[in-house]
Amino acid sequence: MNAPMPAAHRARVLHALGLTPWVRRVAAAVPDTAEPEMDGAGVACVVILPASCHARELDLLGRALHAGGAVLARAARINVRDGQLAEPVPAARAYLVFGDAQAHALGRALPAAVMSQALIVLADEPKLVLADAAAKRRLWNALRSVRRVLASAGA
DSSP states (O other): OOOOOOHHHHHHHHHHTTOOOOOOOOOOOOOOTTSOOOSTTOEEEEEEEETTOOHHHHHHHHHHHHHTOHHHHTOEEEEEETTEESSOOOOEEEEEEESHHHHHHHHHHSOHHHHHHSEEEEEOOHHHHHHOHHHHHHHHHHHHHHHHHHHHHTO
Protein backbone atom coordinates (compact mmCIF):
# COMPACT_ATOMS: atom_id res chain seq x y z
CA MET A 1 0.00 0.00 0.00
CA ASN A 2 1.20 3.51 -0.70
CA ALA A 3 2.17 5.73 2.21
CA PRO A 4 0.52 9.16 2.39
CA MET A 5 2.48 11.91 0.66
CA PRO A 6 4.03 14.50 2.99
CA ALA A 7 2.33 17.89 2.78
CA ALA A 8 5.50 19.73 1.68
CA HIS A 9 6.11 17.26 -1.17
CA ARG A 10 2.45 17.47 -2.23
CA ALA A 11 2.66 21.29 -2.33
CA ARG A 12 5.81 21.12 -4.53
CA VAL A 13 4.18 18.65 -6.94
CA LEU A 14 0.99 20.71 -7.24
CA HIS A 15 3.06 23.87 -7.81
CA ALA A 16 5.10 22.11 -10.52
CA LEU A 17 1.86 21.05 -12.24
CA GLY A 18 0.56 24.63 -12.08
CA LEU A 19 -2.32 23.75 -9.76
CA THR A 20 -3.45 25.88 -6.85
CA PRO A 21 -4.51 23.77 -3.89
CA TRP A 22 -7.77 24.80 -2.33
CA VAL A 23 -8.24 24.52 1.38
CA ARG A 24 -11.71 24.14 2.78
CA ARG A 25 -12.48 26.81 5.35
CA VAL A 26 -14.35 25.85 8.48
CA ALA A 27 -16.20 28.45 10.48
CA ALA A 28 -15.17 28.43 14.10
CA ALA A 29 -18.05 27.89 16.48
CA VAL A 30 -17.94 30.97 18.69
CA PRO A 31 -20.63 31.24 21.33
CA ASP A 32 -22.54 34.49 20.95
CA THR A 33 -23.42 35.88 24.35
CA ALA A 34 -25.12 38.93 22.85
CA GLU A 35 -28.10 36.89 21.65
CA PRO A 36 -31.22 36.86 23.79
CA GLU A 37 -31.65 33.82 25.99
CA MET A 38 -34.19 31.45 24.46
CA ASP A 39 -35.83 28.22 25.55
CA GLY A 40 -34.55 25.12 23.80
CA ALA A 41 -32.70 25.62 20.55
CA GLY A 42 -34.42 28.88 19.67
CA VAL A 43 -35.54 29.83 16.19
CA ALA A 44 -34.43 32.69 14.00
CA CYS A 45 -37.86 33.65 12.62
CA VAL A 46 -41.47 32.52 12.89
CA VAL A 47 -44.17 33.47 10.38
CA ILE A 48 -47.74 33.67 11.70
CA LEU A 49 -50.41 33.24 8.99
CA PRO A 50 -54.20 33.03 8.88
CA ALA A 51 -55.43 29.50 8.24
CA SER A 52 -57.71 30.75 5.48
CA CYS A 53 -54.86 31.48 3.03
CA HIS A 54 -55.41 30.22 -0.51
CA ALA A 55 -52.71 28.56 -2.59
CA ARG A 56 -52.11 31.71 -4.64
CA GLU A 57 -51.53 33.78 -1.49
CA LEU A 58 -49.23 31.15 0.00
CA ASP A 59 -47.27 31.03 -3.26
CA LEU A 60 -46.77 34.81 -3.16
CA LEU A 61 -45.66 34.70 0.47
CA GLY A 62 -43.35 31.77 -0.17
CA ARG A 63 -41.67 33.66 -3.01
CA ALA A 64 -41.35 36.81 -0.91
CA LEU A 65 -39.83 34.88 2.00
CA HIS A 66 -37.48 33.07 -0.37
CA ALA A 67 -36.36 36.42 -1.79
CA GLY A 68 -35.62 37.49 1.79
CA GLY A 69 -32.89 34.91 2.13
CA ALA A 70 -32.40 31.39 3.36
CA VAL A 71 -33.28 32.13 6.97
CA LEU A 72 -36.65 33.61 6.02
CA ALA A 73 -37.32 30.90 3.44
CA ARG A 74 -36.87 28.24 6.16
CA ALA A 75 -38.81 30.18 8.80
CA ALA A 76 -41.32 28.23 10.82
CA ARG A 77 -44.91 28.88 9.72
CA ILE A 78 -47.78 28.69 12.17
CA ASN A 79 -51.44 29.09 11.25
CA VAL A 80 -54.10 30.87 13.29
CA ARG A 81 -57.59 29.36 13.25
CA ASP A 82 -60.51 30.87 15.19
CA GLY A 83 -58.21 33.27 17.03
CA GLN A 84 -55.95 30.49 18.35
CA LEU A 85 -52.53 29.34 17.18
CA ALA A 86 -52.56 25.86 15.66
CA GLU A 87 -49.39 24.82 17.52
CA PRO A 88 -47.15 26.15 20.29
CA VAL A 89 -44.98 29.10 19.31
CA PRO A 90 -41.22 28.62 19.72
CA ALA A 91 -39.08 31.43 21.11
CA ALA A 92 -37.56 33.37 18.21
CA ARG A 93 -35.56 36.49 17.46
CA ALA A 94 -38.23 37.79 15.06
CA TYR A 95 -41.89 37.17 14.35
CA LEU A 96 -43.48 38.15 11.03
CA VAL A 97 -47.23 38.39 11.59
CA PHE A 98 -49.77 38.71 8.75
CA GLY A 99 -52.85 40.53 10.02
CA ASP A 100 -54.23 41.98 13.24
CA ALA A 101 -56.09 38.83 14.30
CA GLN A 102 -52.87 36.82 14.07
CA ALA A 103 -51.02 39.50 16.07
CA HIS A 104 -53.61 39.24 18.86
CA ALA A 105 -53.33 35.44 18.88
CA LEU A 106 -49.53 35.68 19.09
CA GLY A 107 -49.77 38.21 21.91
CA ARG A 108 -51.98 35.85 23.90
CA ALA A 109 -49.64 32.88 23.36
CA LEU A 110 -46.18 34.42 23.89
CA PRO A 111 -44.71 34.91 27.34
CA ALA A 112 -43.85 38.52 28.17
CA ALA A 113 -40.11 37.75 28.51
CA VAL A 114 -39.93 36.32 24.98
CA MET A 115 -42.06 39.13 23.57
CA SER A 116 -39.78 41.80 25.05
CA GLN A 117 -36.64 40.27 23.51
CA ALA A 118 -38.03 39.62 20.02
CA LEU A 119 -38.87 41.84 17.08
CA ILE A 120 -42.53 41.52 16.11
CA VAL A 121 -43.28 42.90 12.64
CA LEU A 122 -46.87 43.27 11.48
CA ALA A 123 -47.68 42.97 7.78
CA ASP A 124 -50.99 43.07 5.94
CA GLU A 125 -53.04 39.91 5.48
CA PRO A 126 -51.97 37.82 2.48
CA LYS A 127 -55.15 38.53 0.50
CA LEU A 128 -54.41 42.28 0.77
CA VAL A 129 -50.77 41.77 -0.21
CA LEU A 130 -51.94 39.97 -3.31
CA ALA A 131 -54.33 42.74 -4.33
CA ASP A 132 -52.77 46.03 -3.18
CA ALA A 133 -49.47 47.58 -4.27
CA ALA A 134 -49.14 49.55 -1.03
CA ALA A 135 -49.52 46.32 0.96
CA LYS A 136 -46.75 44.75 -1.10
CA ARG A 137 -44.51 47.71 -0.33
CA ARG A 138 -45.28 47.35 3.39
CA LEU A 139 -44.46 43.62 3.15
CA TRP A 140 -41.05 44.36 1.57
CA ASN A 141 -40.34 46.91 4.33
CA ALA A 142 -41.33 44.35 6.95
CA LEU A 143 -39.06 41.73 5.36
CA ARG A 144 -36.22 44.23 5.28
CA SER A 145 -36.69 44.94 9.01
CA VAL A 146 -36.68 41.24 9.85
CA ARG A 147 -33.60 40.59 7.71
CA ARG A 148 -31.76 43.47 9.38
CA VAL A 149 -32.46 42.09 12.86
CA LEU A 150 -31.49 38.56 11.88
CA ALA A 151 -28.28 39.76 10.22
CA SER A 152 -27.30 41.74 13.31
CA ALA A 153 -27.94 38.67 15.47
CA GLY A 154 -25.76 36.53 13.20
CA ALA A 155 -28.47 34.30 11.75
